[in-house]
Amino acid sequence: MRLKFxxxxxxxxxxxxxxxxxxxxxxxxxxxxxTADTLWFGSTFGKRAVPDFHALKGPDGYFHLATDKPxxxxxxxxxxxxxxxxxxxxxxxxxxQHSFTIETDFYRMAASTTVTGSAENEALYQYFRRYYPLTDxxxxxxxxxxxxxxxxxxxxxxxxxxxxxxxxEAFLKKHPTSLTAELVRQTLFLTPPQQPELxxxxxxxxxxxxxxxxxxxxDRMDLSGSEFLKYPLWVDRTDYYFSKLPPPVPDSLxxxxxxxxxxxxxxAEAYRYYFGYMMNSLTKMSRYRTDEAFVQxxxxxxxxxxxxxxxxxxxxxxxxxxxxxxxxxVGKKCPDVTLYDKVGKPVSILDVDAxxxxxxxxxYDCGHCKKEIPAVISMYDRYKSKGLKVLSVCxxxxxxxxxxxxxxxxxxxxxxxxxxxxxxxxxxxxxxxxNVRSYPRLMLLDKDKNIVYKQVGDVPEEVMVRxxxxxxx
Numbered sequence: 001m002r003l004k005f006x007x008x009x010x011x012x013x014x015x016x017x018x019x020x021x022x023x024x025x026x027x028x029x030x031x032x033x034x035t036a037d038t039l040w041f042g043s044t045f046g047k048r049a050v051p052d053f054h055a056l057k058g059p060d061g062y063f064h065l066a067t068d069k070p071x072x073x074x075x076x077x078x079x080x081x082x083x084x085x086x087x088x089x090x091x092x093x094x095x096x097q098h099s100f101t102i103e104t105d106f107y108r109m110a111a112s113t114t115v116t117g118s119a120e121n122e123a124l125y126q127y128f129r130r131y132y133p134l135t136d137x138x139x140x141x142x143x144x145x146x147x148x149x150x151x152x153x154x155x156x157x158x159x160x161x162x163x164x165x166x167x168x169e170a171f172l173k174k175h176p177t178s179l180t181a182e183l184v185r186q187t188l189f190l191t192p193p194q195q196p197e198l199x200x201x202x203x204x205x206x207x208x209x210x211x212x213x214x215x216x217x218x219d220r221m222d223l224s225g226s227e228f229l230k231y232p233l234w235v236d237r238t239d240y241y242f243s244k245l246p247p248p249v250p251d252s253l254x255x256x257x258x259x260x261x262x263x264x265x266x267x268a269e270a271y272r273y274y275f276g277y278m279m280n281s282l283t284k285m286s287r288y289r290t291d292e293a294f295v296q297x298x299x300x301x302x303x304x305x306x307x308x309x310x311x312x313x314x315x316x317x318x319x320x321x322x323x324x325x326x327x328x329x330v331g332k333k334c335p336d337v338t339l340y341d342k343v344g345k346p347v348s349i350l351d352v353d354a355x356x357x358x359x360x361x362x363x364y365d366c367g368h369c370k371k372e373i374p375a376v377i378s379m380y381d382r383y384k385s386k387g388l389k390v391l392s393v394c395x396x397x398x399x400x401x402x403x404x405x406x407x408x409x410x411x412x413x414x415x416x417x418x419x420x421x422x423x424x425x426x427x428x429x430x431x432x433x434x435n436v437r438s439y440p441r442l443m444l445l446d447k448d449k450n451i452v453y454k455q456v457g458d459v460p461e462e463v464m465v466r467x468x469x470x471x472x473x
Contacts, residue, residue: 025071026099027091029055029063029078033106039063040079040086040223046229046273049079049086061100071098075179075231078102089113090232092120092179123178127171134164135236142244146288147463149248151202158209172254187237189249190216210247214256217241224266229273238274243281250292257282257297272309275301283321284439288454291325298322314458334359334449335433339393339421342406347391347421350449356472360445361436363395364408372440372458377466380415383472390415394422395431397443423472 040051055063065078073095077088089109091102100117110132115121138160145157168184175181192212199205218241221234228234242260246253255277259273264271280295301307302318310318327335338348349359360376362369380390392414394405402424409420423430430436434443442464444453452471455464 010271023073023093023095023098023101024069025065025067025093026075027065027078028101028102029065030061030103031063031080031106032061032104032312034080036081038081041065041067042077042079042326044075044077044088044090044230044232046235046270046277047232049077049088051079051086061424078250080106082106090124091115091126092118094118095118097121103118120179122267123175124180126175127180127184130167130171131164132385133239134160134167138164139240139462142240143287146244146248147459150464154202154206161189161191165191169246183231183233185232186220186221191218213245218247218263222271223260223263226267226270228242228264228267228270239281242278243285246288249287250289250296253288253290253293257293275307276310276314279318283318286454287459289330289454291454292329295322295326295329307373327470328435328454330451330454332451334445334451337430337433339391339423339427339428339430341419341421342424344424347419349391349445352389352391352449353417354389355391355447356452357382357445357449358388359393359432359434359441359445360390361393361395361439361441361443362408363439364401364404366439366457369440370412373414375458375461375464376442377413377415377467378461379454380418382465383468384417386472388456388472390418392418393430394420395436397423399424445470 025041027041030038038054038058039057040049040054041214042050042052043048052070053065053067055065059064070091073093076091076093078091079086079088081087089104091101100115100121102121103112103114105112108307111127113125113128115125138157141153141157141160145153147153165188168188172184177440190213192209197332199208221228221237223234223238228238238260242253242257246256260278261271263276266275279294279297280289282297298318299322302310302315302322306316314434334349336350338346340346351355358376358380360373362373376390381389393406393408394401396405402422406420414420436457440456440458442453442455446452453467455467457460
C-alpha cells in the first residue's frame, strides 16, 4: 500500500475516531485593524472561501460566530473581506473544542493570531507562525535560484528547503497526535538524503535534486482524493510544484502542469477547479517564458475541447490571451508599432538602428516603476557601449497625460540619450500589439528586432543583469 494512501486513510480515521460526529460552533473573533462590520464562518473550496453564516461586530469589538446547526468535524474557515475579495483564516472544529476565541491583527495575521480555548487551534497557529515565513523565504530563494543559476543561489535554495523540512519535523515531534500534525505529515517537504560525495559538482547535485523532488513530491498527497479541495495546505504545496519547482524552460513547466492535471483526473471536481486556477495563474506569471507554456496548454486542452467545463466566457478569454501572447514569444519579430517623441515626431520601433533595443514601458504613477527605472538606468550604463538603445515609453495615453509623462522622466533622471515616447492620440494600439497589461515591462530586441528577452514587474538589478548577460554579446 502506498504511503500517501496510508496517510490519507490515517487522517480520515483520526477524524472519525477522535472528533464528534456532529457539533455546533461558538467562536469569538477579534480582528484589530479590520474596518468592515461583518465576518463569516464557512469552509474553503481550493483557495476560494465559501461563507455559511455571518456575524456583525459587537460593542466590545468581537464578532460572535455561533450556530445551533450541527457541523461535521474538520477544518473550517473564518472569512473576511480584504482588497475587494473574501479571504480566510483556517480553524479546526474538534472534540470538546468548538467554543474558542481567536484574536489577530488584520495586517499581520500570520505572526499575530492567537487562540484560547482550543488546543488544536493553538497548535495550528503555532505551526503557521513559522511555516508561512519559511515558505515565503523559500519562494524568494527559489526565484533567485531560477534566475541566477549559480552555486551560491543553489546552496541558499537548498538551505531554504532543508529549513522548512527541519521545522516540520520539529513540529511533528512536539505535537505528534494533533490534527495539524496529520496535515503536516501529508505536506512534508521531501528532501533527498545528503550525499555530496556522489556528485562531481554542484550542477550535477542540482540536477539530481530536481529529479528527486519531481519523482517524490506527491508521495504523501493523493490529488485524486476529496481532501485536495478541503485543505488549503494541499493546494499551497501543489502550487509550489507547478509554479516554482520547474526549471526556467517552457517545456518543463508545461510538462509539470500536465503531471498535476493527470494526478487530478480521477477527482473531476478538483480537476475542473484547479485547471481554471492554474490557467489564471499562468496568465499572471511573467518570467521564465511562462507565456509559452500557457499557450501550449490552451492549444492542447482548450482549443481541442478538452476543457469544456470552463464555459464560454473563460474559454474565449484564455484563447484571446493565447492569441495575444503567441506572436510575442522569444525569437519572434516585434510587431511594427509607431509612437511619438516629445515634439510629436513619429518613431517606429522597427526603424531603430541598434544592435540591441530595449523597450521600457512605465506609468508616471506606478510605484513599481519608480523602483525599477533606477536599476534599468544602471544596467544601461553597463551595456550602452555595446550599442544598446532604450525606447522609454509612457503607458498613459491622451494629451492630458503627456506633460506628466515628461515630468516623471525628468524626476527619474532618465538619460538624455534615451528616446522618450508616448501615444497622445492613442493611435498605436501598443498595449494590445505588445501585450502590455501591467507595468513596468521590458522587452529586449536584437538588431533584426527579434524578441530576445521579456520581463514584467520589478526585479533586483543583479537578476536583470544576469538575464541580459545571456543575450547581449
